[in-house]
Amino acid sequence: MIAPLLFMAGIGLLLGITIALANIFFSVKTDPRIEEVEDMLPGANCGGCGFAGCNAFAKAVVLDAVEPQKCPVCSKEEAENIASHMGMSVEFDTPYVALVKCCGDNSDSPERALYNGVTDCSAALLVAGATKSCQHGCLGMATCARACPFNAIEIDEKRHIAIVHPELCVGCGKCVSVCPRNLIDMVPKSAPVHILCSSPEKAVLQKKACSKGCIGCRKCSKLDPESIKMDGFLAVMDYDNYSTNTEIIDVCPVHCIYPSLEEK
Amino acid sequence: MIKKKAFSGGVHPHDGKELTNTKNIKIAPLMKEYAVSLSQHIGAPAKAIVKVGDTVLKGQKIAEANGFVSVPIHAPTSGTIISKNKKTSAGGRMEGGVDSVIGPTGALVPMLTISADGEDTPCNDLEPILSWQDCKPEDLKQRVLDAGIVGMGGAAFPTHVKLSPPPSQNIDTLVINASECEPYLSADHRQMLEDTKGIIEGILIIKSILGIQKVCIGIESNKPDAIKAMQEESRKHNIVVTALPTMYPQGSEKQLIYAITGRKVPMGKLPMETGCVVQNIGTAFAIYEAVVKGKPLYERITTITGSPIVNPSNWRLRVGTSLADALTLAEGVKNPDDIGKVILGGPMMGMAQFSLDVPIMKNTSGILLLNKQEVTLYTSGPCIRCGSCINVCPQSLMPSTMGVQIEKERFELAEETNIMNCIECGCCSYVCPSHRPLVQLFRRGKSEIQANNRKKKV
Amino acid sequence: MSEEKNILLPNPSKLVVSSSPHLHKGNDVQKIMIHVIIALIPACLVGIYVFGWSAAQVLIITIISCVLIEAISLKLIGKSQNALKDGTAVLTGMLLAMNLSASTPWWVCVIGALLAIVLAKQLFGGLGYNPFNPALVARVGLLIGFPTFLTSWAPTKSMLSSTHIDAVTCATPLYQIPLTLKNGTTEILSYTNMDLFLGNIPGSLGETSALALLIGGLYLIVMKIVCWRIPAFFIGGVAVIAGIHHMIEPKTTLTITQHLFSGGLFIGAFFMATDMVTSPETKKGAIIFALGCAIVTYSIRVWGAYPEGVSFAILFMNAFTPLIDRLAANKPFGHIVTEN
Numbered sequence A: 001m002i003a004p005l006l007f008m009a010g011i012g013l014l015l016g017i018t019i020a021l022a023n024i025f026f027s028v029k030t031d032p033r034i035e036e037v038e039d040m041l042p043g044a045n046c047g048g049c050g051f052a053g054c055n056a057f058a059k060a061v062v063l064d065a066v067e068p069q070k071c072p073v074c075s076k077e078e079a080e081n082i083a084s085h086m087g088m089s090v091e092f093d094t095p096y097v098a099l100v101k102c103c104g105d106n107s108d109s110p111e112r113a114l115y116n117g118v119t120d121c122s123a124a125l126l127v128a129g130a131t132k133s134c135q136h137g138c139l140g141m142a143t144c145a146r147a148c149p150f151n152a153i154e155i156d157e158k159r160h161i162a163i164v165h166p167e168l169c170v171g172c173g174k175c176v177s178v179c180p181r182n183l184i185d186m187v188p189k190s191a192p193v194h195i196l197c198s199s200p201e202k203a204v205l206q207k208k209a210c211s212k213g214c215i216g217c218r219k220c221s222k223l224d225p226e227s228i229k230m231d232g233f234l235a236v237m238d239y240d241n242y243s244t245n246t247e248i249i250d251v252c253p254v255h256c257i258y259p260s261l262e263e264k
Numbered sequence B: 001m002i003k004k005k006a007f008s009g010g011v012h013p014h015d016g017k018e019l020t021n022t023k024n025i026k027i028a029p030l031m032k033e034y035a036v037s038l039s040q041h042i043g044a045p046a047k048a049i050v051k052v053g054d055t056v057l058k059g060q061k062i063a064e065a066n067g068f069v070s071v072p073i074h075a076p077t078s079g080t081i082i083s084k085n086k087k088t089s090a091g092g093r094m095e096g097g098v099d100s101v102i103g104p105t106g107a108l109v110p111m112l113t114i115s116a117d118g119e120d121t122p123c124n125d126l127e128p129i130l131s132w133q134d135c136k137p138e139d140l141k142q143r144v145l146d147a148g149i150v151g152m153g154g155a156a157f158p159t160h161v162k163l164s165p166p167p168s169q170n171i172d173t174l175v176i177n178a179s180e181c182e183p184y185l186s187a188d189h190r191q192m193l194e195d196t197k198g199i200i201e202g203i204l205i206i207k208s209i210l211g212i213q214k215v216c217i218g219i220e221s222n223k224p225d226a227i228k229a230m231q232e233e234s235r236k237h238n239i240v241v242t243a244l245p246t247m248y249p250q251g252s253e254k255q256l257i258y259a260i261t262g263r264k265v266p267m268g269k270l271p272m273e274t275g276c277v278v279q280n281i282g283t284a285f286a287i288y289e290a291v292v293k294g295k296p297l298y299e300r301i302t303t304i305t306g307s308p309i310v311n312p313s314n315w316r317l318r319v320g321t322s323l324a325d326a327l328t329l330a331e332g333v334k335n336p337d338d339i340g341k342v343i344l345g346g347p348m349m350g351m352a353q354f355s356l357d358v359p360i361m362k363n364t365s366g367i368l369l370l371n372k373q374e375v376t377l378y379t380s381g382p383c384i385r386c387g388s389c390i391n392v393c394p395q396s397l398m399p400s401t402m403g404v405q406i407e408k409e410r411f412e413l414a415e416e417t418n419i420m421n422c423i424e425c426g427c428c429s430y431v432c433p434s435h436r437p438l439v440q441l442f443r444r445g446k447s448e449i450q451a452n453n454r455k456k457k458v
Numbered sequence C: 001m002s003e004e005k006n007i008l009l010p011n012p013s014k015l016v017v018s019s020s021p022h023l024h025k026g027n028d029v030q031k032i033m034i035h036v037i038i039a040l041i042p043a044c045l046v047g048i049y050v051f052g053w054s055a056a057q058v059l060i061i062t063i064i065s066c067v068l069i070e071a072i073s074l075k076l077i078g079k080s081q082n083a084l085k086d087g088t089a090v091l092t093g094m095l096l097a098m099n100l101s102a103s104t105p106w107w108v109c110v111i112g113a114l115l116a117i118v119l120a121k122q123l124f125g126g127l128g129y130n131p132f133n134p135a136l137v138a139r140v141g142l143l144i145g146f147p148t149f150l151t152s153w154a155p156t157k158s159m160l161s162s163t164h165i166d167a168v169t170c171a172t173p174l175y176q177i178p179l180t181l182k183n184g185t186t187e188i189l190s191y192t193n194m195d196l197f198l199g200n201i202p203g204s205l206g207e208t209s210a211l212a213l214l215i216g217g218l219y220l221i222v223m224k225i226v227c228w229r230i231p232a233f234f235i236g237g238v239a240v241i242a243g244i245h246h247m248i249e250p251k252t253t254l255t256i257t258q259h260l261f262s263g264g265l266f267i268g269a270f271f272m273a274t275d276m277v278t279s280p281e282t283k284k285g286a287i288i289f290a291l292g293c294a295i296v297t298y299s300i301r302v303w304g305a306y307p308e309g310v311s312f313a314i315l316f317m318n319a320f321t322p323l324i325d326r327l328a329a330n331k332p333f334g335h336i337v338t339e340n
């Protein structure tokens, strides 16, 4: 009984020593600050900064003086901490959040047939162009939600539509490229009104497809011509110079203008 | 000559051909309206050359080819163009990969709607070429392009492109695909019986365009009467008719070339690499009509079938006929509420439709209706690794592994498992006991991989 | 097309759209499992006939506890109870019972069911994700935890009625191999080949009758539920190795028939090694897997510490399944030419 136990302990000890030695001999000399910065980062490894992960970003901060606030997940304090640790100064950009530019759920834009297949927006789009009547709207099959590292996108299972929770969204932008209908845009968190429709169809076709679709009536753009431009039959908000005029909410005859991101 | 076993894998679904394969092809009467899609082929959509309000004649060119991989489109009857609106089509195009097929994108594509004037006045833009034997191959090829001919078996690939192999490529065999392996369809079968002479003449024209000697026609052995008819006619012209085992997907280009010549198309390459050009018999007939009769492609044989149909039958339909009109020809359905699916094409590769306004296109070989019982609404389970899909895959792929990888969105790994070689034949989904939507997963995987590769190039 | 004919068109609001293909062969997981259960019935009946009512008790207790435990785990994990309908829990219970002695107490059966369903299956993610055959994991777990129950076999009814054995427990023929080796004689084996073949021997309640298992196994192969390769190469492999060994050392080894018909080779080859989830997917892979099983089985039987090696061999090869799958993956159609 004792012999095997000793044997096992021996092997364990040997392996432990090997690992320890390997660590000493093969370790690469790195700037200790990289590790320090990495420790101070939130460690989400989301890639939202544009680097291959938190470690790569930390390297970039230390070696290439990339500004720590380029990490979209860092809170203000965290970024300031890292900057002061590195002896840099920080200037904060306006925080951005994701916005799903569609508010037509399955009661506004009904299913035109019964879909039976993979629950994924890109896959559904390959079957007869997906079953939603609107050819531009959100399918609610969670391709974006699965891509979001922060679980900021909720799919309303009953209404088949994606909703971004701005308090959870850190603005990493991962969801933008995966949406097969290109519905997601990064917009300033401070913008108070949003036009939630992406369908450029003419009013005739639009009415058939979705009761909340923008019909291109120009009522909103007349109120705020600086920020709202018409793209064909679709009103588009210019987020570099966004509208703060909440009156446009009430002029929209189809009610596709919303005050906050969560209320749709 | 009967080949025993042509390729490994394949399945043998109930073929349902008995519904229509004894029924003569009937000529459809003139409809009130035709909606002609400008995107009926793989490649760039055609460019409209008429305006709303213009009057057109039957066979008049209404849209011109837009680039090399594109073909013109002709009016199916005489009348007035009443709209140029976008309508939902049966299928737009999917970016061409190694094995591109028309994707059931159901996207909005521009269509020209023609209101028929009832006169059906023909336009004589294309002169019949009676002595085509004396023509240069270039002129004949030009005629194929001018007549707007595409592969009529389903892929709708512009035929003139297929008939223009690069000079470096040594082509020695013309393979004619008459296997019609899709269940339920009988359009090719009936055409072989009724238009035998025309088909053979079309084949001879293709032969002279390619300048080759060897021609093989592959027909599945479940059509003995068609084999006999074709053999009698082709014997005079030194054309070989090969009876192939009845096994889906016998009509897939790669499997067909292998069955007939024993050559394997190298992975990721075009069938041309083996020195073979494959044409469908419907295409051969269209070429015959284009050359000898000067008639552009605005008509095709379509099987309207399925258990809910009152009178399943074969029809010569004009391109642009709406599904509703076509179904009316077959005397409608038995019970309008008991329809599960409306499919354009065959049951294995066709596209399910949600609307009856969809017009038929140059490659619509069938309209198939399934009733509610025949439509399995599946809930798919996890892969139980039974290996059935692997055993039936004609491309010898590993559908189970590929399916799991796509489901987990690991597209790079899937590419390594050769997903791009999938021909989307559907054998794997057909046998999967877990009802996994494998083909749909592969379609998604292939389109994501293509998108990624395009991004990488840029 | 006259209007009076009253032509009806499909109601477009009720159509289904899905990806091609629009036909399905009509098979499903549940049907496969039902076939396997049917195939196991002859062996179960023989077990009940040979060992009596206690065998039936073990069977019933194990099946019911497997199904209940599966239902509870699904509930706890938050998965739909629909997964119960596939019948895999019933099958696992049945296979486990067939690997137990008819004299196993009820609570050992329940622990076995727990091991099979929770440890071997649900912890790995449920059906399709388990790397090891659940019934075998349970059997081996019990063998390690409760060796006495697993190695003391209920005597057959015929033995009890005849007077030559009066013990409550006795040894299965394979347990005599080590003895055989020691004594250098095979005379100790008192069972005829016919007894071995029909199952009139002590052992697990489902593994004794090679005939009944063969009937079930052939049924599965004929119905195309399992492919013939795994059983054929597994049993064939053991036969060949045993034959060669017996030729070299006829005194100290068992004959081919004794190797084939005693112990769990048939149940293992037809029902355990062919488990789809845990065996390789390709034809080539199946052959490698089966031969591996054969070699390991024979090695354990003859040189290992345990007299019976089928369960260990299959579990051992289960661990190699992912590797075999990778090595034996099909080469795509037309791959050769591009490599040049």
Ligand code: SF4
Pocket: A100, A121, A137, A138, A139, A140, A141, A142, A143, A144, A145, A161, A162, A178, A179, A180, A181, A182, A183, A184
């Ligand atoms: S936003 Fe785009 S990806 Fe997200 S659910 Fe809607 S359609 Fe799908």
Ligand code: SF4
Pocket: A097, A098, A147, A148, A149, A150, A151, A152, A153, A164, A168, A169, A170, A171, A172, A173, A174, A175, A176
């Ligand atoms: S919602 Fe989009 S931008 Fe916001 S955290 Fe998630 S993936 Fe990033």
Ligand code: SF4
Pocket: A101, A102, A103, A104, A105, A108, A109, A134, A135, A136, A137, A138, A196, A197, A198, A199, A209, A210, A211, A212, A213, A214, A256
């Ligand atoms: S019309 Fe606009 S709001 Fe309605 S579903 Fe389409 S994109 Fe969404």
Ligand code: SF4
Pocket: B392, B393, B394, B395, B396, B397, B398, B399, B421, B422, B423, B424, B425, B426, B427, B428, B429, B438, B439, B442
């Ligand atoms: S993987 Fe592709 S080629 Fe193979 S059976 Fe499935 S659909 Fe056909």
Ligand code: SF4
Pocket: B382, B383, B384, B385, B386, B387, B388, B389, B390, B399, B400, B403, B428, B431, B432, B433, B434, B435, B436, B438, C281
């Ligand atoms: S047929 Fe289905 S369950 Fe079987 S291995 Fe293939 S994907 Fe898995």
